[in-house]
Amino acid sequence: MARSRPAILLSFALATAAIMAFAPAPAAATKYxxxxxxxxxxxxxxxxxxxxxxxxxNDINRRQTITVLAVDNAGxxxxxxxxxxxxxxxxxxxxxxxxxxxxKLKKGxxxxxxxxxxxxxxxxxxxxxxxxxxxxxKVNFQTDDADDSSKPSQYVKSIKEYPYDIAVLxxxxxxxxxxxxxxxxxxxxxxxxxxxxKKYCKSFADLLSANAEAFxxxxxxxxxxxxxxxxxxxxxxxxxxxxxxLTAKAKTAILLYHALPDYYSMQMLQxxxxxxxxxxxxxxxxxxxxxxxxxxGKSVTLRTKVVASAVTVTVDDSExxxxxxxxxxxxxxxxxxxxxxxxxxxxxxxxxKGKAAxxxxxxxxxxxxxxxxxxxxxxxxxxxxWVAAAATVAAALALM
Ligand SMILES: *[C@@H]1O[C@H](CO)[C@@H](O)[C@H](O)[C@H]1NC(C)=O
Ligand SMILES: *[C@@H]1O[C@H](CO)[C@@H](O)[C@H](O)[C@H]1NC(C)=O
Ligand SMILES: *[C@@H]1O[C@H](CO)[C@@H](O)[C@H](O)[C@H]1NC(C)=O
Ligand SMILES: *[C@@H]1O[C@H](CO)[C@@H](O)[C@H](O)[C@H]1NC(C)=O
Numbered sequence: 525m526a527r528s529r530p531a532i533l534l535s536f537a538l539a540t541a542a543i544m545a546f547a548p549a550p551a552a553a554t555k556y557x558x559x560x561x562x563x564x565x566x567x568x569x570x571x572x573x574x575x576x577x578x579x580x581x582n583d584i585n586r587r588q589t590i591t592v593l594a595v596d597n598a599g600x601x602x603x604x605x606x607x608x609x610x611x612x613x614x615x616x617x618x619x620x621x622x623x624x625x626x627x628k629l630k631k632g633x634x635x636x637x638x639x640x641x642x643x644x645x646x647x648x649x650x651x652x653x654x655x656x657x658x659x660x661x662k663v664n665f666q667t668d669d670a671d672d673s674s675k676p677s678q679y680v681k682s683i684k685e686y687p688y689d690i691a692v693l694x695x696x697x698x699x700x701x702x703x704x705x706x707x708x709x710x711x712x713x714x715x716x717x718x719x720x721x722k723k724y725c726k727s728f729a730d731l732l733s734a735n736a737e738a739f740x741x742x743x744x745x746x747x748x749x750x751x752x753x754x755x756x757x758x759x760x761x762x763x764x765x766x767x768x769x770l771t772a773k774a775k776t777a778i779l780l781y782h783a784l785p786d787y788y789s790m791q792m793l794q795x796x797x798x799x800x801x802x803x804x805x806x807x808x809x810x811x812x813x814x815x816x817x818x819x820x821g822k823s824v825t826l827r828t829k830v831v832a833s834a835v836t837v838t839v840d841d842s843e844x845x846x847x848x849x850x851x852x853x854x855x856x857x858x859x860x861x862x863x864x865x866x867x868x869x870x871x872x873x874x875x876x877k878g879k880a881a882x883x884x885x886x887x888x889x890x891x892x893x894x895x896x897x898x899x900x901x902x903x904x905x906x907x908x909x910w911v912a913a914a915a916t917v918a919a920a921l922a923l924m
Pocket of ligand 4 (some may be wrong): 765766
């Protein structure tokens with residue numbers, strides 16, 4: 525049977541190669557869908573619905589190594605009288621930014637875990653922690669600023685665990701915290717054009733306000749949850765010749781491409797890398813219009829496969845609206861030719877290595893606004909994965 529081992533190895537390698545070549549490219553860091561996990565449990569339907577309504581479900585799905593403390597429908601009644609924003613703050617305290625399966629929870633000593641509430645931008649430095657303590661065989665969850673009259677929330681049971689990505693546990697009641705429960709003033713009315721014009725993004729404000737459809741969509745979303753990446757004036761000027769060439773439909777799409785229908789604080793951008801869908805995604809059926817947000821230390825770069833655009837400064841950050849200036853106009857792969865090598869993070873524009881390197885602000889790539897770019901976009905990706913697959917085969921052969 526000595527001969528069969530290399531054969532098995534090889535066929536394994538080939539199977540792996542085939543899978544790697546044809547499997548869809550990994551999208552976001554999203555491995556699990558909390559909404560789907562909880563959907564199987566009727567007693568948590570209220571908790572689940574509120575995670576979606578407050579958009580916390582998105583934040584949970586983007587994370588890894590996380591623990592969700594779920595409260596049953598009866599316990600959720602305690603949140604009925606709060607505004608949606610306050611509900612979001614309170615529930616974000618029930619998302620621990622660490623993995624606590626039942627085993628670890630029961631074995632571990634007393635500890636303080638950080639929570640998603642800390643990323644909300646309203647939590648003070650010391651708040652946003654949940655203490656996990658053990659007392660007479662029970663595990664308690666409590667904050668430092670809990671209401672004096674409140675009893676600690678207690679561990680009930682494990683609902684679902686995917687070590688060490690996500691644990692969903694049931695706790696007996698809502699965890700109390702004065703800071704999270706504090707009323708949130710309604711967002712002050714914001715004049716989007718004025719806000720953009722005042723700092724860095726006057727030209728983009730002009731483009732946006734000149735496009736009634738895009739402006740209406742973005743303006744309506746800003747009070748709900750919006751992150752807008754506005755190219756600085758120089759970037760708009762550099763892109764202007766290409767922009768003029770786009771069809772009316774493509775102009776609307778590319779403007780909406782700069783808007784995410786979700787709120788991301790700078791801390792959230794810096795703490796997560798992954799794909800984001802844009803308002804262009806939701807506006808046009810069957811089009812992707814997503815891009816990767818990549819963070820490295822404090823710097824955040826948006827990569828569209830055509831261009832890499834760096835977040836340069838926060839124009840405004842007041843939940844649920846965040847506006848960031850970016851160094852380059854974002855060009856979607858749906859409208860422009862894909863640049864094969866991942867575009868390097870934009871650097872001070874000194875050495876320009878040909879048109880491919882920086883996504884071609886030199887105006888040389890096609891911008892027909894047609895669908896043909898899609899096919900071209902797919903090819904290099906598949907190629908790249910084949911190269912990786914071939915390397916796997918080679919490695920397996922080397923073992924024989
Ligand atoms: C998660 O699951 C829910 C319910 O099955 C679905 O509506 C939603 O689109 C899913 N979200 C993602 C990001 O896949
Ligand atoms: C929570 O933990 C912190 C740090 O370990 C500690 O200083 C604090 O007293 C604890 N609070 C409660 C209510 O257990
Ligand atoms: C933009 O939205 C605000 C509400 O936040 C509204 O008062 C204003 O009229 C809108 N502007 C336009 C041009 O639709
Ligand atoms: C705009 O389109 C015209 C005609 O298709 C083309 O000749 C020109 O190079 C394009 N300009 C830019 C900047 O892409």
